[in-house]
Amino acid sequence: MSKIGFDNDKYIKLQSQKIRDRIDKFGGKLYMEFGGKLFDDYHAARVLPGFKPDSKVKMLLQLKDQAEIVIVINADAIEANKRRGDLGITYDMDTLRLIDAFRGIGLFVGSVVITCYNSQPAADKFEKRLSSLGVKVYKHYPIEDYPSNIPLIVSDNGFGKNDFIETERSLVVVTAPGPGSGKMAVCLSQLYHENKRGVQAGYAKFETFPIWNIPLKSPVNLAYEAATADLNDVNMIDSYHLEAYGETTVNYNRDIEIFPVLNAMMERIMGKSPYKSPTDMGVNMAGYCIFDDEAVNNASKQEILRRFYSACCGVRQGTSEKAEVAKLELLMGQVGITTADRPVVKAALDKAEQTGAPAVALQFDNGKIITGKTSSLLGSSAAVLLNALKELAGIDDNINIISHVIIEPIQKLKTGYMGNHNPRLHTDEVLIALSICGASDPLAAKAVEQLSKLRGCEAHSSVILSSVDENVFRKLGVNITYEPKYQTKKLYHN
Secondary structure, eight states, rough: OOOOOOOOHHHHHHHHHHHHHHHTTTTTTTEEEEEESSSHHHHHHHSSTTOOOOOHHHHTTTTTTTTEEEEEEEHHHHTTTBBBTOOOBBBBHHHHHHOOOOOOOOOEEEEEEEESSSSOHHHHHHHHHHHTOOOEEEEEEOOOTTTHHHHHHTTTTGGSSOOOOOSSEEEEEEESTTSSSSHHHHHHHHHHHHHHHTTTOOEEEOSSOOTTOOOOHHHHHHHHHHHHTTTOEEEOHHHHHHHHHOOEEEEEEEHHHHHHHHHHHHHHSSSSOOSSHHHHOOOOOOGGBBBOHHHHHHHHHHHHHHHHHHHHHHHHSSSSHHHHHHHHHHHHHHHHHGGGSSSSHHHHHHHHHHSOOOOEEOOOOOOOEEEEEESSOOHHHHHHHHHHHHHHHHHOSOOOOOOOHHHHHHHIIIIIIISOOOOOOOHHHHHHHHHHHHTTTTTHHHHTTGGGTTOOOEEEEEEEEOOHHHHHHHHHHHHEEEEEEESOOOOOOO
């Protein structure tokens, strides 16, 4: 196991209580903007070893009887067919996925809000689909000069034009498939409508990063900057909090920049703003649950390196800008790391140079590195998986745990019937073949049993992987990076 530095049980307990306290502060009704990923916060799990990817959901389950979920989706994102980069699905499909996921664990989903609605055809179609599925749908409309024209925004012609979202619980969690959905505006619009109805309600924000009560230049906070390099987010000292309390805290530029506007809106809605700073608005207790700074700092440095390689590959693939790479290089300099601090990189490149073909290296928690080379039977990704499973199962490297009787029909199917030119097995194919062999071969079965031990391992490929291999590594929980180059010089790569 990698070194743990975060107390997850303490986090769930403290976070739940903090939210209960905030509900009480506002007289029993709280709209909480929920940033980041709820079900699968793998960034937090990587930089805070010990944090569980579903910690936020488990925390919400502590408040199950008080909470309801409102999912926000931007009509323009629906129209543009915007996708989640990590899952590869559109925002509208992710909205359906989130509803199923929340309901599956017993959390109440009250409604979906379509923001920036302006009769977009795709948004209308999605609204009809939700309604046919029995999901309540509300619409919020564009407001001219948002967020600067506060008198217009906080009026019957601004927030007043929006549908009032009927809610039943004391804690309304406002979440979304991705950034730019309009979560904060939905919360403020609800405050406006609740106030007009004589209902006392409050607003709070839950973002895990940056962590407000650890140093500005902590690798943990800089890893957040690395994760949002494409948005050009910057961590800053919260000057409003420093002035109000004489206490140094960390927030990010967009929250600090918008705070005067947000504060003015709340003053206009509520008569008096309950907050003196962006930090005041937050309810994040993660900083109190770090017990090993060295462990989380080392994990965060590795995350910055992974983000660097991802951006470099993005530039090669045309999905990222060179400025993103430059920012990540600056962050690497701030924490004092280079690509040499990722041992699997050198191991993969050395193996590729020795063999003259693509190679992959994988590192276990104990530091041992296993490599995989390209052969006539297996791609390098498939090879490193097999070699790693053999190592974990204590099987001699010279023993074949997948029979040629199984491999050859798969290769024939690929090249003879499926139109593939490459007969080598991908990772998904080799795992299926291994599982089949495991039905009659105890060694193959033992190797399959080691798959869960790969979660959290580091890996690097000398070339950009196929989407198939990339997805398998992701599902296995392997943190893989690759060099920003393809195996061939073709223009089209899949």
